Amino acid sequence: MAAGIERIDFHGLPALRLSTAADASAVLSLYGGQLLSWVPARGRERLYLSERARFGNGPVRGGVPVCFPQFAAQGTLPRHGFARTSVWTVAEQRTGDDFALATLRLADDPQSLALWPHPFTLELTVAIDGGRLDLELEVINSGHTPFAFTSALHTYLRVAELEECRLQGLHGFEYRDALGAGEGLRRDSGDVLLFDGPIDRHYRNVERPLLLRDDGGALGIDAEGFPDVVVWNPWEDGNARIDDMAPRDFRRMLCIEAAAIHRRIALDPSETWHGRQTLVCL
Numbered sequence: 001m002a003a004g005i006e007r008i009d010f011h012g013l014p015a016l017r018l019s020t021a022a023d024a025s026a027v028l029s030l031y032g033g034q035l036l037s038w039v040p041a042r043g044r045e046r047l048y049l050s051e052r053a054r055f056g057n058g059p060v061r062g063g064v065p066v067c068f069p070q071f072a073a074q075g076t077l078p079r080h081g082f083a084r085t086s087v088w089t090v091a092e093q094r095t096g097d098d099f100a101l102a103t104l105r106l107a108d109d110p111q112s113l114a115l116w117p118h119p120f121t122l123e124l125t126v127a128i129d130g131g132r133l134d135l136e137l138e139v140i141n142s143g144h145t146p147f148a149f150t151s152a153l154h155t156y157l158r159v160a161e162l163e164e165c166r167l168q169g170l171h172g173f174e175y176r177d178a179l180g181a182g183e184g185l186r187r188d189s190g191d192v193l194l195f196d197g198p199i200d201r202h203y204r205n206v207e208r209p210l211l212l213r214d215d216g217g218a219l220g221i222d223a224e225g226f227p228d229v230v231v232w233n234p235w236e237d238g239n240a241r242i243d244d245m246a247p248r249d250f251r252r253m254l255c256i257e258a259a260a261i262h263r264r265i266a267l268d269p270s271e272t273w274h275g276r277q278t279l280v281c282l
C-alpha cells in the first residue's frame with residue numbers, strides 16, 4: 001500500500017487520515033487539532049477514544065487534546081484553554097516511502113482575542129513512521145507584546161488493562177498531587193508506578209524517556225521542550241462523574257501528558273517555542 005493523506009469525515013468532524021506503506025495510520029481532526037487515532041504498523045490502536053465522546057460540541061474525550069494557552073483550571077480561561085475546541089486549518093502535508101506528516105495551524109481570531117488578548121500562531125505537526133509517532137507543538141508570539149502560557153499534549157493512551165500497567169522513569173522526580181490537599185511537593189520513590197486507584201500527578205522537570213509496559217507490549221515515551229509530565233486516571237468514582245466516558249472505561253485508558261505547566265512559558269514578540277512528544281512501540 002502506498003503512503004497517503006486523505007481528507008475524511010470522522011464522526012462528523014473534518015479530519016485527515018494519514019497512512020504509511022507499512023500500514024501505520026493516524027486520524028487527525030481539524031476540530032481541536034486533535035489526534036484521534038494512531039495505529040502503528042502491525043499494531044493495534046494505541047489511543048483511547050471514548051465511545052461516548054461528543055464530536056464538535058465541546059472537548060472530545062480521547063486522543064491527544066492540545067491544551068493551550070492554559071492547562072486545566074490554572075487560570076481564568078475555559079478548562080485546558082481554547083485550542084482544543086477551535087477549528088484548525090491544514091498548513092502542510094507530506095508523505096515519503098515510510099512516513100506521513102501533516103501540520104495543522106491555529107491563529108488568533110476575534111473569539112480567541114476576546115478570551116485571551118494575544119496574537120499567536122500554533123502549529124501542530126503529526127508524523128507517523130512504522131512504530132513511531134511524533135507530535136510537535138510550535139507556539140509563535142505574532143503580536144507586539146510578550147505573553148506567557150501553559151500547555152500540554154494531553155495524550156490518552158489505550159491500555160488493555162490499567163492494573164497490568166507499569167510505568168517506569170518517574171523515580172526520584174518531584175510531583176504535585178492534584179488530588180491531595182495543599183500545595184506541597186512529593187517525591188516519587190517507587191521503581192515503577194502501578195495503578196490501583198485515582199491518580200492526578202504533575203511531575204516536574206522529568207528527564208525522559210519513560211517506559212509503559214502493559215499486556216500488549218511496551219511503549220517508549222519521550223519528549224523535548226515539555227519539562228513536565230501529567231499522569232491522570234479518574235478511576236471508578238471519577239469515571240462515574242464523567243458523562244462522556246462509559247462506566248468502566250477507566251480500565252482502558254491512561255493519560256501520560258507531555259506538559260509545560262509548573263512554570264509558564266514566556267514569549268517575547270516574534271519568539272517561538274517548540275515542544276515535542278514521541279511515542280515508540282518497543
Ligand SMILES: O=P(O)(O)OC[C@H]1O[C@@H](O)[C@H](O)[C@@H](O)[C@@H]1O
Nearest residue numbers: 059072079080154178200230232
Ligand atoms: O475533563 P477534562 O477537562 O478534559 O480534564 C481531564 C483531566 O485532565 C488532566 O490533565 C488533569 O490533570 C485532570 O485534573 C483532569 O481531570
